[in-house]
Amino acid sequence: MKFAHDFDASLRKEEYPPEWLDSAISYRQLKKCIKKVQKELQELGLDPHILEQLWQNVNNNDRNITTRASPEEPRSRPYHYSVSSGVATLKPRLTVAIDPRDGLPLDAWLSPETRNFLKGLPRSPRTEKQLSFSAAAGIDGGTTQPMPLSVSEHGNPVELQIVDPTEAFETVEIPLTSDSEFFQILKRELDDLNRLQETKQKQLTVQINKLGSDITKLTEMASSRSRAEVEAWREIFRLYVDSQIFFSTSEQDAGTRPCSTAQKQLEDFSNGIADKRKRLRLSHNGSTALKTFLYINASLLHFMKFQEINRTALTKIMKKFDKQTALHMQANLPPALANEHFVAHDLAKAACFTIQEQLLPIVPQINDYLCPVCLTISFKPVRLRCNHVFCIRCLIVMQRAKQDHCPLCRGGFVMEACSENLDAKLMKFLKRKFPAEVKAKQKENQHAAGVDRYGEGYDKCAVM
Ligand SMILES: [Zn+2]
Ligand SMILES: [Zn+2]
Known part of the structure; x- marks a missing residue:
């Protein structure tokens, strides 16, 4: 409740443009979706408590198998939840292992009703060869045999499932619909945020290049004014580099700064410039260019704040999803979502690189x-x-x-x-x-x- 409120408040407070707000994570809607998933699971007798027990078994199973060649994917999972992705869709799957002999789930934690329900679901059969191994072998015994990899049936070439030849149980897929809805919404919103970021980056690059050519003109004028202009911009850029607005190179906090710190650094920089304004002796056009330079930095910061709060919303909603459904996405985004520019790409880095390449060399430092x-x-x-x-x-x-x-x-x-x-x-x-x-x-x-x-x-x- 609290974060939903904070999120709304901070979106309102910063006065973001309407098209940004349209792309923001719809936290409340996703929250409702989680409730629906929870309800669906409960109706199937898979409330968080039961799923948690199943998960404990998965963990124990994984822990017993320490000598496996590939640690990424647990081998024989009595219960498995994953999200695979196509070009435009994300398809979550919840599977539970069943005994091929009677079609009943291997796990004793499930209620008789749930066990009966699972028995009625279509099974995903193993090949004859795999099924010919003894039923007990695959469940808790470790193995050091190399295991063949196979592409999962949903055709996603990235997510490989490890098929253990000694694996002796089949799985059934639990039909859920609300979780698909959840991931569809999330995917759509991350796509939106991604597009927004690309647009913003292009916009910033155009603005920086334009400013670059303006400053070049000012510093290369034939008149004696250009000397004062060169001196002024040299001082401005020196202060700018020293301010380390978006990044820090100091040992304690090296890296991209959080927005709140960046804001403070930017304010200090602007104040520093204001103090020196008289001494800088900028021409009228020079002052305009300086305003543009400050504006570009402020607008980059504004956008970074928008991203920061959306990233927080994303982390929070994934945590909530896990907590309330016990489906254990482990607050990790499916690979298809984690690779989105919005999540992985650092706009500040890209913009600062452009400033460094396009603006700073115009007036070299002694x-x-x-x-x-x-x-x-x-x-x-x-x-x-x-x-x-x-x-x-x-x-x-x-x-x-x-x-x-x-x-x-x-x-x-x-x-x-x-x-x-x-x-x-x-x-x-x-x-x-x-x-x-x-x-x-x-x-x-x-x-x-x-x-x-x-x-x-x-x-x-x-x-x-
Ligand atoms: Zn030398
Ligand atoms: Zn010398």
Whole structure:
């Protein structure tokens, strides 16, 4: 009762668009369905208590068989519930083992009425060969023989049933209809959620790409404005990466953040930007682009919240299904449902990857272009044969000291470097993207070259 209420309240509170709400898990309807399954089972004399007893037997049986080659599927199950899937449908099956000699269930827990009812159901016969083994062999004795696999009769190639050649009982399938209804509804809703997620992801990708081309235009304008714009976006993206809004890389809580934490991180990021707003000196178009950037993140978070609450609803309803029917789906989704994008796919990861690929490289961060020796911009950049890049100043110092080993990989590539090792393309890129840093470094290099030639304090003499 409580979760149904919370679920409704949270769907209302977040003001999701109507088409999202249409796709949400219909928790209450599924709950009613579970009641129907329960009633159906009770009418067959299979109330949760009885099924629980049968389940205990299944467990004991499984535990006795520890030497089997394949641990995935228990071997001889006196009672078995599984959901197989076709292209568009999910078909649950509840089977109970019966003795082939008299058609009665093998389990003593069942009432006489239920046993009689089961006797009347159509049996699923084994082959002659399988039936020729003695009746007692398959039920509780372990075996180490390799067991052939066969595709279940419902034709799902994924779910294989293990057929033990010593298995000596037949099964009957209990006719239930409400559980099919339950899984049909669930399948339909997960399909809807899946489609919704695909649409949202496409939408986000389009928005991010568009924003990317807007920011590129702003930072590559011919006017002097572009410099301020580059600086501003560099700061914005630096803050953004540091905020780790949707993911954490810290040791304690690495991975995707829960929505509540992501929301807090996003708020901190927005506040941080607001504090620096004046200093960022964004143009009018720049401010619009920043608003769009914040909007994209907020809208991603909004959708993630919707998914999060639906995932919780899904887990809860499956737990309820097990608890009230004792059919032991074990709160696990059938494979056909678990593979749905909605369950398995991480939208935040996909969206953040697009941001990382499309937006962040527009304004590169200086940290990615530092000389590993002097930790200032590697200008002019010299690329050694090992592909490691140093500033020309540090290379000269290393060559003078006859130090041939690359400080990063220890390869002997320093002494051979000459003017051909200058990376012209990178040089041009650095000049364009980091004009202030390049200018400062050039000045330093000139000074150092002057000191080399005329000794310390040469430039002071020049003033005189
Ligand atoms: Zn250097
Ligand atoms: Zn190297």
